[in-house]
Amino acid sequence: MSDIGKEQKMSDQIGDRREEPGFEGVPQDVLEEKIKLFREILFEERAKIFQNAQRTLTEDMTIDANDLSDEVDRTAFEQNQALAFRLRGRERQLLNKIEDSLKRIENGKYCWCDDCGAWIGFNRLKARPVTTLCILCKEKRERKERSSHHKKSEY
Numbered sequence: 001m002s003d004i005g006k007e008q009k010m011s012d013q014i015g016d017r018r019e020e021p022g023f024e025g026v027p028q029d030v031l032e033e034k035i036k037l038f039r040e041i042l043f044e045e046r047a048k049i050f051q052n053a054q055r056t057l058t059e060d061m062t063i064d065a066n067d068l069s070d071e072v073d074r075t076a077f078e079q080n081q082a083l084a085f086r087l088r089g090r091e092r093q094l095l096n097k098i099e100d101s102l103k104r105i106e107n108g109k110y111c112w113c114d115d116c117g118a119w120i121g122f123n124r125l126k127a128r129p130v131t132t133l134c135i136l137c138k139e140k141r142e143r144k145e146r147s148s149h150h151k152k153s154e155y
């Protein structure tokens with residue numbers, strides 16, 4: 001255990017950060033190892049969504065609106081229905097993003113920014129496995145969204 005006490009940086013491995021000057025890519029074996037990991041993460045996320053969707057479905061079927069006696073319960077019930085529906089919409093969106101990311105892995109685009117073509121960096125992909133943008137392009141888009149008028153961007 002001679003490494004104990006040695007200072008370790010959080011990110012000093014090749015490819016962890018966004019493309020920096022002189023970046024020449026990541027060795028194939030490192031890349032394959034990382035990609036394997038990201039594919040597992042994405043599969044796991046996808047399985048979780050299916051599990052949630054299944055549970056929501058089961059809960060919906062066991063509650064019958066006609067059984068609710070007073071108006072307060074009915075209102076709460078309708079709010080919950082609306083919430084469940086919205087969550088399913090979000091889960092659907094996330095599911096699409098996961099499928100898209102798996103496709104990006106297959107065609108070798110996963111680690112590269114959709115907008116500027118830069119290396120996204122493993123650290124960012126670990127934090128947001130479905131991202132398609134590097135941090136700079138993401139921030140640029142967020143600034144643009146904030147400065148434009150409040151449009152209904154959810155649909």
Ligand SMILES: [Zn+2]
Nearest residue numbers: 113116134137
């Ligand atoms: Zn970019």
